[in-house]
Amino acid sequence: MSSELSPELFALNVASAVAASVAGAAWGKLTELPGLVTEALGRRRDKRTLESLLSDPDALAEVLGELIAEDPELADRFDEVLRQSRREAGGDVPEFPDPPPHATDREWERGELTRAIPQPVWRITGLRGSGKTTLALLSGHDQASRFPDGQVYIDLDRYRDGSDLARSEVAADILASLGIDREAIAFDSPRLWEQYRSVVNRRRFLLALDNARGVEEVRELSPTRPGSLAFVLTVHSDEALLAEYPHELPLRGIDRASGRRLLARYAGDGVVAADPQAVDELLDRCDDMPYAIIAVGVQLHRQARLHGPRAAGRVLAWLRDQGAGGAVEVIGRSLEETFRELPEHVVRACALLAEHPGTEVTTESAGVLLGTDPDGVLTELADAGLVSRVADGRLRLFNLVRDHASNRHGRAVRPEVDAGIARLLDHYRDRAAHADRLISPVRLRPYEALSPAAGTEPEPGFENGQHALRWLIGERFTLEALAAHAHRIGWDEHVVSLCGAAEQLVLNTEYHLRFVRMNTYGVSSAERLGRADLQARARGQQGRILSLLGDFGRAEGELRQALDLVGNLGDPELWSSTMENWGRHLQQRGYLTDAIGALRRCVEVDRTVGGHDGARAISIHARMLANMLLQSGELDEADRYLREATQAVLGHDLRNQSAIWTVRAKAELHARRIDSARSAIHYARELAWRAGTTQYEEQQALVLADVCVAEGDVDGARRLWGPIWQRYYHAGHPRAAELYARITAGA
Structure with missing residues (x-):
């Protein structure tokens, strides 16, 4: 119910949507809001009209707050409109993964969790193998209708580096699961958490945090809106977690009937029915714990095949x-x-898989590690209850199985482990390099000399650049785990190659924190290799991302070291790229004059490079410089650099051409040449369409909106601002307020 939200926050949300709708900037269900408000004012016999209230946003929000407080049914109508609008903008409602095949009923516990709604956070505690995850998934499916904005399951162990949890990445993935476009997710930490709170305060959803370790990560991530619910799954609850979230459902054994059904699932109904007394004793010895029952069920099945149904x-x-x-x-x-x-070959395979870096394996990585088609082995391991399938087709060895396989059988397969890990590192190094080249055929790659595959044609396994990028995103956990493992065993060239290809994660996605963490190994390995060029690149990229994340102190330290390293190399391309990162850092900090000076030096050096590489660098840096000069009001100089960028850009580089013409449109607007600005931005959008990129879509729509304002076509501008505002509005993004102000002001 909408009344479960903070009334002030809910009223502000509705007020901004009403104003945008009246201004003609909203679409779909949101256009129903003004009519609802007008009807409510009429029923109230309020002398004020919606039109008069729109001139005072604070008054509009205040009146809406009063209407919401007086009329719960109206509040429900508002809430439903906003929810349906999110459906229009964001697609499907997220759901929990399906419970594993060995899921047990746990009827009493499921009933308790169904009655847990009044409490925002419930801890589900129990030993490994007690069925915490299964219970949470089952309960989520039971209660799906109670959470109209869906259910999100997060295994926090996937986001850990030792004891450190990448909380911002967890928050970003929760936002994405809730339907927020990844391009609309803020990547600098303060704005990300502001956005996260804004979104979870508007949503009514169920969040499961598996493998939680402390109160801080639960406090930051759990939803605060009444009507939402968080399941916190943990083996042990420390005193702080217990004190802040006292509502606990401890898992012990499952009920006897469920235990028999689970046992029968693995051993067969006939085996369980043949000797009920022995079965009951077995369940007693298992303490009625699900995974212990599964382990016994596998044994019963094997004994029954040899000796008949009375195997218990x-x-x-x-x-x-x-x-x-x-x-x-x-x-x-x-x-x-x-x-x-x-x-024997399955045992050895399991012992090998136990050494796979990271917590999960894919069919691809399992095949590489084993050196053979893994399907048969994985099927046998699943039938034996030793592996489970998790999200996205990935598999996970149960922790107890991993420990047992490693401790009891690891030594026997040690030579195979070393060979398998070597294959795995080679495969992912080369595969990531192929993906990198397919995504961006022309970009600076100092690591290429270390990767035999980096300079070759992309392998046929990728359909196109988007497919390659999706692969990198899907394998990001494995790539980081492999980089950490390679660093630990001293395979520094592989570390640098993996980190170099992973730069695509920050060029095209919001996984900035994961890259910073992974690239820490890249910086260290580059140092151990004694390669100043690789160190400069790794530190330059680290500084660039830290600056984007708002960590300016660390960013400056990394960038200054990169500049010191690159200064004596005699590599103008790498120097210019590093100086570009420094200039963008200065711009990020608000030092526009110094940033302009840095980009000027980039262009000067680019001119000495010559050939295609020099032309490409000039086209990028001259375009960036022109954009900065426009911000500082230096129009003539901006025009000169834009001309140079246009002359230098390579004919096949349609993406960069599109970016140049976008800046050209801004320059024409500054010069009040409105017709030329419109022509330039239309051409920029055409080039982007031909390049198959959406990278500049929002920026170009905003420039076209500015053209409309300059022409006096405020309605046209609002039609362009509207979809962007609506996207940010539902995403809880801080930029929504900026666009809202422009929509209502018409400028």
Whole structure:
């Protein structure tokens, strides 16, 4: 219900949507809001009209707050309109992944969680293997209708580097799961968290935070809107977590009927029915814990194939002989027996997979690590209850299985592990280099000399640059884990290559924090290699991203070191690229005059390079410089650099041509040559369309809106601002307020 929101916040949200709709800048369901407000004012016999209130945004928000407080039904109507508008803008409602095949009923616990709605955060606690994740997923599916904005499941362990959690990346992925376009997600930390709070305060959704470790990460990420709910899944709750979030559902054993059903799922109904007394004793020894029951079920299935359906007595006797009297011991003994009975090649494969860097494997990475088609092995491991499928087709060894395989069988496969990891590192180094080249055929890549595949034609596995970028995004966790592993074992050339290709994650996505963390290994490996050029590149990129994230102190330190390194190399391209990063850092900090000086030096050096490389560098840096000069009001000089950029740009580089003509349109606007500005921005948009890029779409729409304002076509400008505002409005992005002000002012 809308009344569950802070009334002030909700009224402000509705007020901005009403004003934008009246101004003609909104579309779809939002256009219904002015009529609802007018009807409500009429029912109230309020002498003020919507038109009079629009001139005073504070008064409009105040009146809407009163209407919402007086009429809960109207508040519900507003809430439904906003929600349907988000559907129009954001696509499908997110859902939890399907529960695993071994999911147990847990009817009582599911009932408790269904009644948990009045409390915003519930801790689900229990040992590994107790079924916390399964219960959360089942409960989410039970309650889907209660959360109209969906359900988001996050495994926090995917975002950890040791004990450090990449919280901003978690927040960005939650926003993306809630339907926020990744291009509309702020990447600098303060604005990201402002946006995160804005979005979760508007949404009514269910969030599951798996493998939570402390109160700070729960406090930052959990939704605060009443009617939303967070499940916090943790093995242990420290005192701070317990004090702040006292509502707990501790998981112990499942009920006996569910235990029998789970056992039957692996052992067969006939086996469970053949000896009910022995089955009950087995469940007692398992402490009714789901994973222990699964482990025993696998044993029962194998014994039944050999000795018939009355296998429960045999397994029970074996566990007694082993002295296994609790869930942990049962799991350990059962895993030993399962591994003993698996074919040797499957055991060795499992031990190899246990050494896979990171927490998850894909079919692709498993095949590379094993050196063979993995489908048969993965099927056998799944049938034995040793691996589970997680999101995006990935697989995960259960932690207990990973530990057992590594501790008991790791030594036997040590030579194979070393060879498999080498294959894995080579494969991902080369695959990432191919992806990088396909995404951006022409860009500076100092790491290419280290990667045999970097300078070759992209392999046929990628359909196009977008496909290659999606692969990089999907493999980002694996790439970081591989970089960390390669750094640890001293494969520094592979580290630098992986980090070099991963630059695409910050050129085309918002994964800035992940790159900074991963590139820390790149900086260190470049130093160990003693390559000043690689160090300069790695530190320059690190400084650039830190500056974008607003960490100016660290950014300046990295960039100054990069400039010192590159100064004596005699590599004008790398020097110019590093100086560009420095100039953009200065611009980010508001030092526009110094930034202009840095870009001037870039262009001067670019002119000495010659050839295609020099021309490309000039076209980029002269365009950037012209844009800065326009900001400072130096129109004539901006025009000169724009001409130079236009002359230098390569004929096939349609993306850069589009960017140049966008700046040209701005220059024509500054000079009050409105017709020329319109022609330039239309040509820029045509070039972007021909290049198949949407990178400049928003910027070009805003320039065209400025052209409309200059022509006196305020309605035309509002039609252009509207979709951008609506996108940012639903995304909770700070820029929504700026666009809202322009829409209402018409300028």
